[in-house]
Amino acid sequence: MPNKGDDYFYHKIQMFFDKTTLKNRLKSMEFIYLRLNAILDKLEIDLKDRTVFEFGSGWFPTMPYFFKYKFKARKVEAFDVNQHFKRKTVLEFNTIFSKKDNCNIEDGAKNKYGLPNYIEYFPNFDLVLQDIPIADIVFSRFVLFHMKEIDVIGFCDKIINQYNKGTYVIHFISPSDLVQHNDNTISQQEFLKYSKLEW
Ligand SMILES: C[S@@+](CC[C@H](N)C(=O)[O-])C[C@H]1O[C@@H](n2cnc3c(N)ncnc32)[C@H](O)[C@@H]1O
Numbered sequence: 312m313p314n315k316g317d318d319y320f321y322h323k324i325q326m327f328f329d330k331t332t333l334k335n336r337l338k339s340m341e342f343i344y345l346r347l348n349a350i351l352d353k354l355e356i357d358l359k360d361r362t363v364f365e366f367g368s369g370w371f372p373t374m375p376y377f378f379k380y381k382f383k384a385r386k387v388e389a390f391d392v393n394q395h396f397k398r399k400t401v402l403e404f405n406t407i408f409s410k411k412d413n414c415n416i417e418d419g420a421k422n423k424y425g426l427p428n429y430i431e432y433f434p435n436f437d438l439v440l441q442d443i444p445i446a447d448i449v450f451s452r453f454v455l456f457h458m459k460e461i462d463v464i465g466f467c468d469k470i471i472n473q474y475n476k477g478t479y480v481i482h483f484i485s486p487s488d489l490v491q492h493n494d495n496t497i498s499q500q501e502f503l504k505y506s507k508l509e510w
Pocket of ligand 1: 366367368369370390391392393395436437438439451452453454457458
């Protein structure tokens with residue numbers, strides 16, 4: 312489908328079929344936070360007062376909140392090629408996150424998207440086509456495997472060429488077949504049976 316129609320239907324279909332509650336989403340993302348925490352501990356990386364650039368943030372500012380409130384990052388910038396964050400949902404999410412993680416999410420009401428200070432959202436940002444901002448940490452979760460191989464390579468080149476030595480780059484990917492997530496009769500590595508051309 313042409314890009315505009317494609318995005319519109321993608322949003323509508325996801326909103327209609329996705330009945331997961333915000334509480335459950337936060338709970339499932341806690342696993343990622345714990346994994347990340349373990350990795351950072353092992354590598355002795357402290358995110359306190361660092362700037363973080365998350366790309367492909369998705370529907371909720373979950374990781375930005377973990378970066379700010381748990382890891383005490385100074386500033387988090389969340390980028391996405393789509394505009395997923397909705398003010399109403401973010402404000403609801405703020406209440407759930409504040410209660411669960413016992414923190415005070417300040418100033419959410421004043422922000423266009425309901426986000427607290429030092430978390431900025433940049434929708435309609437295509438990291439393949441646009442310049443990426445400088446940050447201490449680059450993070451993504453479940454994004455790279457949605458991109459074309461050539462774009463992933465281009466993105467990695469941008470990071471290597473533009474970023475200062477000492478920047479940490481952390482990508483979570485799922486090396487499994489996404490079709491399998493909704494069909495457990497096939498293997499998690501189903502995609503390997505296709506040639507590159509067929510794929
Ligand atoms: C599967 S979602 C993951 C969302 C979130 N990181 C999570 O873990 O729940 C992939 C996200 O990457 C975004 N995305 C895909 N290609 C992108 C690009 N070239 N530039 C920026 N964002 C992109 C999509 O819009 C989508 O929000």
